[in-house]
């Protein structure tokens with residue numbers, strides 16, 4: 238494997254869940270609806286969006302845990318879209334996952350040692366002695382030191398932050414190329430979040446791991462990802478280098494999200510925050526045209542509610558799916 | 574506004590709440606004092622387990638069975654609450670006095686009861702209104718929080734998270750309180766819904782001239798409402814002052830580090846974290862409870878004596894030995 242380039246790429250990925258009534262399929266939840274995204278080797282991409290926008294489903298698809306209804310997933314040059322489970326297992330060895338809930342994601346009856354070792358056992362990697370060395374090293378990596386001390390503990394004996402460290406140790410134990418971290422810190426206290434995310438960053442730099450950081454928290458995404466993808470109702474509406482997107486958001490939805498988030502500032506109490514009316518739409522019958530159009534203050538009648546905007550490149554590495562930016566390239570350049 | 578000139582609505586002095594456990598008493602609230610003036614919002618911020626909810630529960634006297642010690646003084650609207658019996662407490666405090674929006678209560682709405690009845694319940698139980706009268710008030714209350722009247726006819730599972738949170742606020746307001754304690758009223762909500770709820774709380778505060786105690790672990794969110802901030806650490810308030818100065822010029826090292834751990838969207842400053850873990854409240858560190866994590870730790874002093882509260886401005890207090898030279902007690 239070369240050191241740079243794309244590790245994983247999705248092309249027009251679609252994941253639809255059938256809605257059944259009396260054993261008949263009456264529709265589909267279009268949880269992910271045409272997402273094209275790549276993650277480079279050693280890169281962290283933040284996937285940000287409100288509850289139900291399809292972030293977890295997208296992450297599960299990368300891990301081969303849900304079958305795509307359309308599109309392609311290519312992992313390090315190999316098309317894994319329709320891989321058989323036994324072949325997928327080999328690929329999944331190169332992937333790790335950390336879930337949101339550090340309480341639910343660790344088996345309470347196993348000691349930490351066994352929890353962290355498990356992926357090695359499942360994948361029949363190494364002798365018990367070799368595995369012991371790797372487990373202790375991983376516990377050290379996530380700063381559960383001394384590792385012998387933590388190895389014999391059970392999950393309930395650890396704090397939330399320590400449990401999430403165990404989950405990270407387990408995720409990196411097979412030395413994966415990709416880690417999907419699904420809301421890894423949102424259940425933790427604000428003060429521990431930064432600590433855990435800093436740990437992620439260190440591990441990533443040390444091992445050149447690619448991360449998909451799924452979160453609804455723009456502020457942590459800002460400091461712990463290189464690129465950010467904003468998801469709304471199953472689609473990516475804006476994509477680009479994190480700092481650029483957050484300091485100069487182009488899509489009206491991105492702008493609305495940022496407007497809703499306070500920074501610590503005592504003058505906040507004298508202001509009302511501008512809030513976009515309405516709710517994210519149903520994914521069974523999403524709005525026609527742009528899915529954000531029923532809530533958008535810039536709505537162009539006859540266009541936005543009819544024609545679906547494509548994710549197009551605006552400048553540099555910045556992409557946005559919004560008719561406001563769909564001008565001929567010449568005009569756009571001139572505009573700036 | 575001169576802090577001495579206005580009679581506080583709530584005055585808490587040396588409040589202590591300890592829980593008994595097998596390992597020993599948990600000093601969840603360990604001698605804290607603060608005041609809340611009419612019409613202002615005091616935010617209580619601090620890490621998980623610092624004693625924020627316990628402080629609130631002690632004030633409104635909703636206590637678990639395993640209380641080991643409960644003492645101090647809570648004066649509300651001129652009345653010492655610690656001296657009231659349960660019946661007097663119900664009359665003087667639960668109706669038209671102090672209401673609370675409980676942490677995580679969204680999930681504790683009764684799934685088999687219509688929303689309207691749950692909003693009205695307190696009027697039936699504590700005020701003795703007829704069911705019919707109470708239901709009419711419930712309709713008004715849900716409308717007040719921006720929901721449609723017909724919501725009273727629905728069941729909790731039919732509502733979104735944001736709507737449920739509004740229902741809980743309606744429930745707290747229906748007894749016409751003067752003081753509302755809001756314990757993490759927006760956690761688990763999406764950012765837009767959170768912003769909506771915060772706007773609602775701002776509007777209600779102005780319209781009904783409410784006084785809030787707003788509990789959150791999120792300093793950014795606290796600044797949405799707080800006129801004053803109390804920072805809790807290990808069962809104590811370590812800093813208390815106007816938000817204008819606490820945010821811009823924090824005096825306690827913990828507050829300073831806590832602020833630096835907040836990732837900012839509008840400024841570019843990488844957040845840092847506070848190494849170490851919060852104190853064990855059964856065996857707290859001697860002296861200053863923050864000393865094992867404090868970069869300014871002074872050996873022989875910070876680990877020996879509990880820091881006094883020093884006044885750094887007319888209305889700003891911090892409990893840290895670093896301030897000894899500069900301020901007066």
Ligand SMILES: Nc1ncnc2c1ncn2[C@@H]1O[C@H](COP(=O)(O)OP(=O)(O)OP(=O)(O)O)[C@@H](O)[C@H]1O
Nearest residue numbers: 254266268286287288289290291292293294295520
């Ligand atoms: N196995 C499934 N069967 C049917 N619908 C599903 C399934 N998994 C997810 N969905 C639906 O797909 C949509 C997207 O869900 P997903 O969990 O991916 O969102 P999310 O962005 O991760 O949300 P959250 O922030 O709440 O975790 C939701 O409407 C959800 O109900």
Ligand SMILES: Nc1ncnc2c1ncn2[C@@H]1O[C@H](COP(=O)(O)OP(=O)(O)OP(=O)(O)O)[C@@H](O)[C@H]1O
Nearest residue numbers: 592599601620621622623624625626627628637854
């Ligand atoms: N009934 C109880 N028995 C024993 N200990 C308790 C009880 N309730 C709370 N505690 C402990 O008291 C301390 C303070 O808890 P409290 O719930 O007041 O903290 P908090 O600041 O509200 O935390 P959070 O942000 O997590 O809500 C914690 O150490 C907690 O574990």
Ligand code: SF4
Nearest residue numbers: 527530533541559560
């Ligand atoms: S495409 Fe139209 S409706 Fe959609 S975000 Fe852009 S301006 Fe708004």
Ligand code: SF4
Nearest residue numbers: 861864867875893894
């Ligand atoms: S009293 Fe000492 S240990 Fe405590 S915060 Fe102040 S300097 Fe730090």
Ligand SMILES: [Mg+2]
Nearest residue numbers: 292293294419
């Ligand atoms: Mg999810």
Ligand SMILES: [Mg+2]
Nearest residue numbers: 625626627676
């Ligand atoms: Mg609490």
